[in-house]
Amino acid sequence: MICVPVMATVMGSGSVSLNVAGSTTVQPLMVELQKEFEKFADVEMNVTGGGSGTGISATLNGVADIGMLSRDLKESEKNGLTAHVIAKDAVVIIINASANIGSDPDIPLEDLAKIYSGEYTKWNDGTLGGSDQSIAVIAREEGSGTRDCFETALKKADPSFNMKEKGVNSVNSTGAVLLAVNDTPGAIGYINMNVSDGIMGNTQTVKVDGEEATKMTVLSGDYHISRDLLLVTKGDVTDGMPIFFIDWVLSRDGQDIVENAGFVRIDGR
C-alpha cells in the first residue's frame, strides 16, 4: 500500500508527467487538450475525472498538478490554491416537447425559479402557457458545479429562491439529465452547453429571457446562466509544467480547442 506513491514517481520518470483530475464537465475538453499538448511538449498527461471536489482535494494533496473545476472556489477553498479561468460555459435548459410551450420555447428566469421552487407545478401555470401536464423537475446532485451555477443564477433573479426537493429527480451526470428529459413527459432539466447538440427527438432547448446560449450572449452576459471553467494549481506554484500548460491553454491554439469542444473562448477572438 505504501509503495504506491513511490511507484507513481518511478513509473512517471520517463518524461515529465502532468496529472490532472477533477470536474467531469471539463474532462472531455481536457482530453482534447491532452491530445494536442502531448504533441506540443515532451510531457505525459494523466487525466482522471471524479468531480470538482476531487479536483480540489487532489491538487491540495499534491496528487494532481492541476485540478479541473466547473464552479468557483468557495472562500474556504481559496487558501493555498490559485485559480485560472480557461473558458466559459453556459447551463442550457432543456424540456420534453410534451410541455407544448411553442416551437421556439422561451422561459424567463423568474419563471424558471418558480418551476424549481415548486410554485409552478403544471405547464399551463402562470404565464408558461403550455399543456395541462405536470412539470417533472430534474436536477443535478448536490455539489455538482452545474447545479451550483444554475441555482446561483436563479437566486440572482429571485433572492428568496429556495430549490424544492420534493418530487425532484436528482441524477449525477449530464447524460442522465438528457436521457431523463427525453423519456419523461413534462420534464425539464439543465445541461452543459457543450453537449447541447446531443439532444434527441423529444427534447427542446429553451431560451432564457429571450436569449439563446451562444458565444456572443454568454460573453456579453445577456445569457444569464453561465459560469467560468477553472484550472487550479497549488498557490506556491508559479512556474514549471503546470503553469506552462495553463499558458498554452490560454494561447490561441488552446482556445481554439476550447471552442471546438463546445465551450466559450475567453481570449476575445
Added chain:
Amino acid sequence: MSDGSSIGKMKKFHHDNVMKYVLMAIASVTVVIIFFIILFILINGAGAIGDIGIIKFLTGLEWRPSAGSYGAVPLITGTVMVTLGAILFALPLGLGSAIFISEVAPKRLRNILKPICEVFAGIPSVVYGFFGLIVLVPMLRGLFPDHLLFGTSWLAGSIVLGIMALPTIVSVSEDAMRAVPRSYREASMAMGATRWETTRRVVVPAAISGIAAATILGIGRAIGETMAVMMVTGNSPIIPAPLWNFFEMLRTITATLALEMPDVVSGSTHYSALFLLALILMLMVLAINYAAKVIIRRSRRKFGDSAQPLTPSRSYLAPLYNAPSALQMLFILCAFVSITILSLLFVDMSASLILASVITVGLMLFMAVGSLRSSKYRQYKEGLPEETRYKISKNSSRMLRSATLTGVFIFVWMIASLFTDAFISAAVAFVVIVAIVASAPAARRMSAGWKEKIAHSSLTVVVAIVVIILIALVYDIVSKGLPALSLDFLFGYPEDGGTGGGIFPAIVGTVQLMIGTMMIAFPLGIISGIYLSEYAKNTRSTRIIREAIDILNGTPSVVFGLFGMAALVIYLGTGYALIAGCITLAFMVLPVIIRTTEEAVIAVPKELREASLAMGASKWETTMKVVIPAAFGGVVTGLILSLGRAAGETAPIMFTAAVVFRSSISLSLLDPVMALPYHLYFLASEVPGSSVMQYGTALVLLLMVLFMFAMASVVRYKYNKNIKW
C-alpha cells in the same frame, strides 16, 4: 523391537514455532487493515460531529449541503422506508415460495426450484437496477400516470430491492423448514392433520427462528444496496408526505454516498458528513445483524432445553394484561385518545391518528402476548383453576384478533388514501374489515380438506409469481442481449460514446480487477482464517478481532468505495487506478474469505487432527497435510463465491478504478480501467440509444458471474461426493 531411547528437547527454531509466527505476522497484517478501515471511517466521520453537531445531524429535517444543512433524517427515513417496502413485498412472496418448495412441491420440482433460487442470489445488483430502470420504471409510470411523473420512486426501489432479497429469503427459510425433523411431521399427520395443518401448526412454528434469520438477512442485503436503489428511486432527499406515500421519490444513505462523494473536497464538512452517514449505515446494519444473532441464539436455547420454564415477562405489568377485558378496552381507548391529542401538538390530524393507531395496535399485541405468556407461566407454576385459564387465553386471543383487524384497517386506509380522500379511504377500509369479519364463520366451517386445497393453490400462485418475475428478468436480458453478442462486440472498443462498438476493455478490466483482488485477498484471507481457527486461542483480543471482522463483513460495499476513494485515490495518491480498485475490492471480500475459510476449517473433524498429532506430526504438518486438504472444497467454494461477488460490484470501483471509456487495455497498475458493472450503469443511466449495448453488457456480466457460481457448485458437489464424515 522398540528401544527406550530418550525423546530429547525440542529445537528452539523448530519449523512449527517458526510457522506459527509467520502465520501470526500475516494474520496481524489483516487485523491492522481491518482496524485501519474502521478507524479511518470513524475519524473522518467524527469531524462532522464537531462541525455540525450530532443532535442537529440526527434530527435535522433537511439535507442540503450547499446551504449548510446537514439533516440526516430524510436519508435515514429513505433508507428505512425503501427497506421496509422491500420486505413487505418480498416476505409474503418469499415465505410462500419457501413453504411451497419445502412442503408442497414434488421432489423433482424442488430440485429445479432450489438451485434456481440460489443462482438468482448471485446476480449482481447493477443488473437488477438495470432491469428496474429499463423495464420496471416505465411500467410503473404507465400504471400510475397520475401519481408517478418519472416512474422512479420509493415503490420502484422497494420492488427492485424486494426482488433482490427474494432468493435469499426463499433459500434460507426453505433450509430452515427442511431442517425440521420428519418425526414432527409424521406425529402431526398420524393424528389426522392435513398436510397444510401440519405445515401451519408444526413446521412453520418450529422453523420460525430460521425464517426470522432469513428475513433479517434479506433486510441486511437491502439496506446496504447502492446501485439498484440509486438507479430507480429518484434520489430526492425528502421525507415522503404522507409518510407512507410510496409514489414519492426518496433518497437512501447509500445513494447519497454514491451521488455526492466525487463532488466533495476532502476534509470539508460535507466530506466528513458523508463519512458520518456511512457510520450510521454501518450501525444500522450492525444492529440488524446483532438482532439476527440474538434470535438464532435464543432459538437454539429454546430447542436445546425444552424443559426450561416460560418466565413471566415484566411481571409488574401483569395487572394490566390480567385485568378484565372491559377495563383493558377502556385503557386502550384512553391511550388512543390521549396519544392523538398529544401528537396533534406536533403534527397534523391524519398523522397523529396514524401514530396513535400504530401505538395502540402495538399495545394490544403486547397485552395479548403478555397475558398469554403469564397464563402459561401460571399454569406451569401453580395450576390455575381451569375456568380462569380459559378466560385469560380467550381474552388474549380476542385482543390479538382485534389488534390484527385494526392493523389491517390502518394498512388499507393508508394505501387507499394515496388514491382518494381520507373519508372514502376510511369507508373502503371499513368495508374490507366487515368482509373479513363476515367471512370468518364461513371460513371456520370450511372442511380441512378444502382449506388445504385453497392454501396450496394460493401457494402455487405465489410461486408462479416469483418464478415469472425471475424468469422474465433473465429472459428479457438473454433474449435482448443475445443479438448483441458478436466477435466485434466482445473484442471491439466502444464507439460513438457507447452506442456502438464493443466492450473488450470492460471485459479485460473486470478480469484484471478480479486477478488483482484475488492476489491480495486470497493469501491474506486464507492465512488469517487458518490462523484464527487453528492457532489463535479464544482470548479477549481474538474475540475483538472476530467482532471487527463481522462488522466489516456486514459493511455495505459503497462504504468500501468511500474508504477507497478517500484513503487510496486521494490520500495515497493512486488516482483512479486499477490498484486502488483491486485493494478496495480485496478489502471488501477479505472478511468473507476469512469467515468461510474459518468455517470450512472448523468443519474438519477434530478426530483427524488428533490422529495426525498422535503420530508425532507437528501442528503445521497437520494443518497443511490433513486439515487444509480436507477443508479444500469448502475453502475454494468460498473463494469463488466471494470473487463472483466482487466481479459484479459497482459501488466500490466507481470511485476508485472505473472510468467510462478507455481507448486501450490498461497495462499499468496506476491506469484506470473500464469494468462491466460500471459500464452497464453508465450506459443505462447516461447513454441514450445504447439499448443493444446495455443488454449485451448485462448478458456478458451475467454469464461471467453465473459461470463462477456454476464452478462453485461443481467444486462443492465433487467435494461432497469425495468426503463424508
Added chain:
Amino acid sequence: MTDTNVMDIEGFNLWYGDKQALFDVAMNVRKNKITALIGPSGCGKSTLLRCMNRMNDIVDGCRVQGKMTYHGQDIYERGTDVMALRKRIGMIFQKPNPFPMSVRDNITYGPKIHGITKQSELDEIVERSLKQAVLWDEVHDRLDQSALSLSGGQQQRLCIARTLSINPEVILMDEPTSALDPIATAKIEDLAVELEKDYTVVIVTHNMQQAARISDYTGFMYIGRMIEFDRTERIFSKPSDELTERYITGRFG
C-alpha cells in the same frame, strides 16, 4: 521376561479450567504388556490415557501437575519435544478416524512426516504395517482406494496399521472397539494380544470382559481417582477395594 516399567505416573493431577479431573493418580506401564484402564463413564480413564502422549495439550485451559515419566524422563518438562514423544507413544481412538485419503496414503502419512521418502522403503512399511494389523489380505488389492470405503472394523485396523507404521514403543487405545460390532471387536482384541509381543499397549475400555480377556494389568478408576491398580487376575478375582468389587460384579456403573 522381566516387567520393566516404560512409564511411571505418581501424584498426577489434572484440571480443565477450574475443574479438577484427575486426583493424585499413580500407576505404571510395563514393557510388552497390556495394561487396561476401566471404570464408569466420566471417571477420567480417557483423560489419563490422553495425558500419556500429551494429547491433552490441544484442550484449552488444561493444566497438569505431578510426575509422569517415560523411561525416566518427565514428559511434562518444559521444552519436551512433544512430536518425538508422540512418535514413540502412538494412539488409537474411540471412533475409527482414517484420513480422507487412500489406504496407502494413510499408512505412509507418518513415515513421510518423519522423513522417509524412498518409495521402496515406504512400500515395505505399507505391507509390513498392514500385515501386522491383519488387514493386508483384505485390502492389498485396493491400496489406492479411499480409506473411507472400508468397513468400520477395517477402518479401525487401518488406524492401528497407521500407528504401527512409525514404529512406536507404546500404543494407547482409547475404547477402540466401542463403535464396532462383536466380530470386528473380536478381531481387534486378537490383534491387541498379537501386538503385545512387540509393543506395549495401554487400553481404555468400559467392557470389563474385554479387560479380563486381554490385559495383564488393570487399573480401576472412579471419579478421577485410581482406586486400584494391580495384575488383572487379581483385580478380577480378589480386589482389595470394595468399590472395585462392586464395579466388576456389576452392582453399579
